[in-house]
Amino acid sequence: MKLKLPAPPVPDQLKPTPRRPDAPPKGGPLDTAKEAGKSAVDWVDERTSLSGGARWMMFRKVPKGTNWFYTLGSATMFAFLNQAVTGVFLAMYYDPSPTRAYESARYITNEAFLGEFVRGMHKWGSTVMVILVFLHMARTFFFGAYKYPRELNWVIGVVLVVLTLIMSLTGYLLPFDQRSYWATIVAMNINGTGPLVGPYLADFLLAGPEFGATTLSRFYAVHMLLVPGLIAALIGAHLYLVAKLGTTAPPWLKADDDPALRTEEA
Numbered sequence: 602m603k604l605k606l607p608a609p610p611v612p613d614q615l616k617p618t619p620r621r622p623d624a625p626p627k628g629g630p631l632d633t634a635k636e637a638g639k640s641a642v643d644w645v646d647e648r649t650s651l652s653g654g655a656r657w658m659m660f661r662k663v664p665k666g667t668n669w670f671y672t673l674g675s676a677t678m679f680a681f682l683n684q685a686v687t688g689v690f691l692a693m694y695y696d697p698s699p700t701r702a703y704e705s706a707r708y709i710t711n712e713a714f715l716g717e718f719v720r721g722m723h724k725w726g727s728t729v730m731v732i733l734v735f736l737h738m739a740r741t742f743f744f745g746a747y748k749y750p751r752e753l754n755w756v757i758g759v760v761l762v763v764l765t766l767i768m769s770l771t772g773y774l775l776p777f778d779q780r781s782y783w784a785t786i787v788a789m790n791i792n793g794t795g796p797l798v799g800p801y802l803a804d805f806l807l808a809g810p811e812f813g814a815t816t817l818s819r820f821y822a823v824h825m826l827l828v829p830g831l832i833a834a835l836i837g838a839h840l841y842l843v844a845k846l847g848t849t850a851p852p853w854l855k856a857d858d859d860p861a862l863r864t865e866e867a
């Protein structure tokens with residue numbers, strides 16, 4: 602027996618609008634399929650209101666005179682994403698044990714499908730990221746973007762640049778060839794001479810008083826879990842502040858040129 606339930610008490614505004622007599626007839630399955638993406642996004646948005654956040658993040662006013670130098674932050678972010686994606690594929694083959702590391706890296710380059718390409722992208726990408734992060738830092742410095750109210754974003758940036766360098770340092774050991782081994786010994790000896798925290802930091806990184814069997818896995822954990830996690834979280838905070846505070850106008854733009862920049866005194 603078919604049970605007829607009463608219609609839900611939906612307010613008039615939420616009831617579907619009746620089809621206009623001159624509207625084209627409703628499409629078949631093909632039209633429905635074409636709308637599938639939109640419907641799926643609508644479905645998620647109705648339950649999360651995420652589109653408001655996306656609009657807030659992406660549709661912002663930017664000052665007059667914004668130029669290519671303002672793309673350096675996004676370029677750094679894409680370099681980081683490249684490192685994250687290629688790093689995931691390298692981790693599928695890499696083995697951080699002192700007896701297997703070199704061989705697994707050799708296997709990636711010589712035998713794994715597209716291994717040399719992915720390893721090359723990761724290796725050269727690391728250099729690109731370091732160069733970009735410094736260029737971006739220089740851009741924000743010379744445009745005076747570190748001043749009020751963006752000091753906190755500058756401080757987050759300083760932590761990001763240090764973390765990027767820690768990524769380079771810890772990644773350098775992973776191929777575990779002669780060069781990476783001795784470079785790490787030198788770096789840790791320098792590190793150990795640092796004032797106050799130096800010896801403790803070297804102890805922590807080496808996982809003991811000197812280079813030992815667990816040093817490699819310590820570097821690997823720092824390189825692929827700890828620091829990338831911190832970088833991702835800090836990039837999130839960094840971008841939140843960029844969206845909230847807006848970007849700085851180029852220093853050569855006079856307040857008189859743009860009413861939005863005029864202050865009380867100007």
Ligand code: HEM
Pocket residue numbers: 670671672673674675677678681734737738741744746747751754755756757758759761762765832836839840843847848849850
């Ligand atoms: C992983 C590293 C980093 C990423 C992914 C990143 C990303 C970004 C992006 C996308 C922007 C907005 C667009 C732009 O102005 O370029 C930005 C702005 C900014 N960044 Fe970074 N950034 C990083 C590191 C740094 C560093 C090292 C500093 C300085 C020490 C810094 C300081 C700033 C400041 C002050 C702004 C605001 C710029 C303005 O108001 O004009 N960032 N960052």
